[in-house]
Amino acid sequence: MQIHKRIKDHGRYDRSLKRQVARRYLAGEFSYRVAAEEYGLRDGSVVKQFVRWYKKEAAYLDAVEETNKRTEEEKDDLVESSSGSLAELHRRLEQAERERDEARLAAEGWRTMIDIAEQTFSIEIVKKSAAKPSAK
Template sequence: MEKPRKGTQTGTFVTYEDSFKIAVAREYLEGKLSQAQLGRKYGLSSGEVVRYFVNWYKKYISQAEVWESGSPLASNADQGLQEELRLAKLKITALEMMINIAEKELDIDIRKKSGTKPPVK
């Protein structure tokens, strides 16, 4: 997977897309690779970037998941639903990444832009 970028390295900070940060953070949290290994895998400048992604993920994404579930201590019946929700979010992330790659490789806009006008007949 190529690292998506929204900026340039000359004079400004490189900004990564949220879907890329989520994917890298989740891969790290699964525990299969270290921060340094993930940094090398995705061509990041260092493992510190992966650490930033994980902290960002824990702060914003995980917090939103707790709010959606209503309470951090959910019953066993809710755990199945939470697992389905987690898998659905993972699928959404994968689809967003696929759209981003397709837009980049095919050089077309797939997503509808807000405020578009209907064609004049």
């Protein structure tokens, strides 16, 4: 039987030992007291502490893994929504360009109609920008 001693620097046991003992206990291989005897630990309370520590560590690792998974899902959603948003923006840009082209054509049509009306009826429809006000 090998007696496990605490690590000198902090008075703690090695993490791999804690994991091994806790896993075996949680698997139902032995009780706290039997585990303490088998691993040369002071008593069953040490094994109980190992199990508590292991459960906290496992919960923490599960939480980290869940957070990482959520982060990956959020990235995927962002990429999908970005591509959707990008496609939507592209569609809106094309629509705006079509509307601009139609407005240019309409403006050109109005200018042409005004020019024809001025020539046909010999009247000034478009006011000259440098025209002076009439003197009364």
